[in-house]
Amino acid sequence: MGLNVAFWILAVTAFAGALAVVTMRSVFRAALGLILCFLAVAGLFFTLSADFLGAVQVLIYVGAIAVLVILAIMFTHEAECGNLSGKFKLPALLVATLFLGLAGWAMLATHWPASSAEGQLPTTAALGSLLFGQDGILLAVEIAALLLLAAIIGAIAIAREK
Amino acid sequence: MSVGLEYYLILSAALFSTGLYGALAKKNAIVILMCIEIMLNAANIALVAFSRFSTPAQMSGQLLVIFSIVVAAAEVSVGLAIIIAIFRHYKDINVSRINLLKW
Numbered sequence: 295m296g297l298n299v300a301f302w303i304l305a306v307t308a309f310a311g312a313l314a315v316v317t318m319r320s321v322f323r324a325a326l327g328l329i330l331c332f333l334a335v336a337g338l339f340f341t342l343s344a345d346f347l348g349a350v351q352v353l354i355y356v357g358a359i360a361v362l363v364i365l366a367i368m369f370t371h372e373a374e375c376g377n378l379s380g381k382f383k384l385p386a387l388l389v390a391t392l393f394l395g396l397a398g399w400a401m402l403a404t405h406w407p408a409s410s411a412e413g414q415l416p417t418t419a420a421l422g423s424l425l426f427g428q429d430g431i432l433l434a435v436e437i438a439a440l441l442l443l444a445a446i447i448g449a450i451a452i453a454r455e456k
Numbered sequence: 457m458s459v460g461l462e463y464y465l466i467l468s469a470a471l472f473s474t475g476l477y478g479a480l481a482k483k484n485a486i487v488i489l490m491c492i493e494i495m496l497n498a499a500n501i502a503l504v505a506f507s508r509f510s511t512p513a514q515m516s517g518q519l520l521v522i523f524s525i526v527v528a529a530a531e532v533s534v535g536l537a538i539i540i541a542i543f544r545h546y547k548d549i550n551v552s553r554i555n556l557l558k559w
Contacts, residue, residue, distance in 0.1 A: 301459045305467045312471050312494050316478040321486060328490050331471075335497045342464070342508040344518050347500075354525055359493065359532050366486055366536040370543045373550070379481045380552050386480035394473035401465040408461070411512045424519055431519070438526045445530030449537035455544075 300341050308334035321367050321377050329360045346418045464505035471498035485539045485549040489532065496528045 311334060314327025332355040339348035379386075414420065425435055471494055478491030500521045507517025543549050 298459045309470055312474040315490055316474060321484060324487055338501055339504055342504045344504050347518055347521055350525060354529055362532060362536055363490060366539055369540055370549050373548050377487050378483050380483045383481045386477050390473040390477035393476055394469055397469040398466055402462060406461055407510050409510055409512055420515060421518060438523055441530050445534050449533045453537035453540045
């Protein structure tokens with residue numbers, strides 16, 4: 295019961311945050327809506343018994359990505375672009391509505407395999423052994439680390455003053 | 457009525473279409489990047505919901521989300537660096553005026 299109430303509150307908050315990103319006039323307010331959306335998604339991860347992912351969501355999205363976005367907004371505030379829509383506003387609305395209808399229909403019409411098992415908490419140890427354990431995917435973890443390193447070096451090289 | 461898989465999937469589809477609308481319609485490059493982040497988050501919700509309701513023992517969906525977050529972090533850092541470099545060069549981040557690569 296408590297989980298249902300939490301889901302509805304968090305779902306409405308996440309959707310309101312996403313709507314704020316596309317409707318707010320000021321880019322900074324849109325970024326605040328984005329942070330609200332990220333926080334609500336972290337809460338949704340907790341209701342899905344994914345405690346580690348909820349914490350990671352708060353750390354990386356709310357902590358790092360939101361700060362990066364706000365930093366970029368402050369760097370570029372002289373552009374005075376605002377949060378305006380281009381000439382593709384109506385086609386974009388059409389495409390988004392069409393996608394929502396198609397995806398919603400496909401999701402409701404498909405019979406998903408269901409399991410009545412409860413989610414196991416805490417998930418941190420289980421995820422760790424899945425990543426680093428005997429039959430783990432250590433190579434993928436190393437490649438992800440390499441990707442992050444390449445992204446950091448690339449970001450420095452691109453954004454550096456010549 | 458208990459909240460099941462379909463509720464999370466519909467929420468994920470709604471968030472994804474909001475992000476899709478923003479990414480297609482907006483002119484500000486930073487807002488487009490923010491909308492892409494919303495779309496990635498919507499996909500993450502669907503993955504975790506599948507992991508919770510279909511295969512709660514294996515947790516494969518949660519593993520995928522970890523890598524998705526890593527790629528999203530890499531993407532946003534490079535994307536914002538490109539936006540800052542473009543701003544240095546053109547003093548503008550309006551994508552309808554940055555048309556060097558436009559066909």
